[in-house]
Amino acid sequence: MAGRWTIGNYEFPTATAFNAAKRDLTIIEGIRKKFDLSQLRVLLKIQEAIEKKSIVFHSKIGEDFTKEIKDSIQKIKEGSSQGKLSQGKLSQGKLYHGKKKSSKKENKLRHNIVMGISSAIAVGCLGYFAFYCFMAGRTQSKVENLASLIKEEAAEENITQVIPSKKEPGEKPEIMEKYKSLYLRNKNLIGWLKIADTKIDYPVMQSNNGEYYLDHNFNQEYDKNGTLFVDNACDVLKPSDNIIIYGHNMKSGEMFGSLEKYKNESYYKQHPKIEFDTIYETGTYEVMFAFLSRVFYEGEITFKYYQFINASSEQEFSSAIEAMKELSLYDTGVTADYGDQLLTLSTCDYTEDDGRFVVVAKKIS
16 A cells, blocks of 8 residues: 555545545634634534534544534533523523524524535535546546557567566466556556447556555556456456456546446447457457346345356356346347356446446457
């Protein structure tokens, strides 16, 4: 991983957590600037907004601010004299047994607090959106640069020294010329995935840390778009019966942001082929299934596509094919036999909690 990130005395294990904390901090600073947090009525309204989820925090900084508001309310209440109500002394000693009618002053205060909180949240969201757009643009630019490198000839002397030109017994096959220069830049490179006439034209990685490329790009920089990566349990050399590639479903369309278009049969008919090269050989795959699934609990007995990597028998392979066929949103007429090599593309689907959208194809050349 790329180290740790800090804000003041707070330390965050990932850049994702760090960015959530920055957003929370923007909201909190906006509240502190707009309101007097020594006033009980103000504190109560802020606490009410947090409880009603009008303000939502996603980090330890936000949790500590929530606790600070709660503690301040408690201190003010404890400091009040016994003859006073926590909201202030009532005139002429009168107590109200029903709901007290809000004064114009209180309504104005409530309105100002709500507007102030909304403004703070808006500033935070706009900042996050700008950051998101910047990252999406940066990612696309860098990927385009990588793609152009594939078309160039690999460097001559230094590459032949690092990558053997002859295959010895037990040695990995030679890396294809067009991927050599990229491999030297990052040896986690395992291949390249492309679907014609789509944005999907990306390097595919594999690392010992299965989650690393969830938020890192090819250059190993933090990038919320992440990079496409192969499941750790898969082996492109063996190869596994099924190679599973994961990627984020980005709203910008980056990574697997356009994969869900395969939910429509008409789109599949226009894009029936997928190109997936390992760094050792080229590959063309034909789409078989497109289906919705989710991440299941460990004890649930059902077909879990993300566990289907190697079949122990022909029966197990056929059973998996049948399960995916039943799940498929449409019939492509394409199937697979034991011994065929499969490719599975997996991304998030937001129609349910932990939902996934999956496209499965078989190698035809």
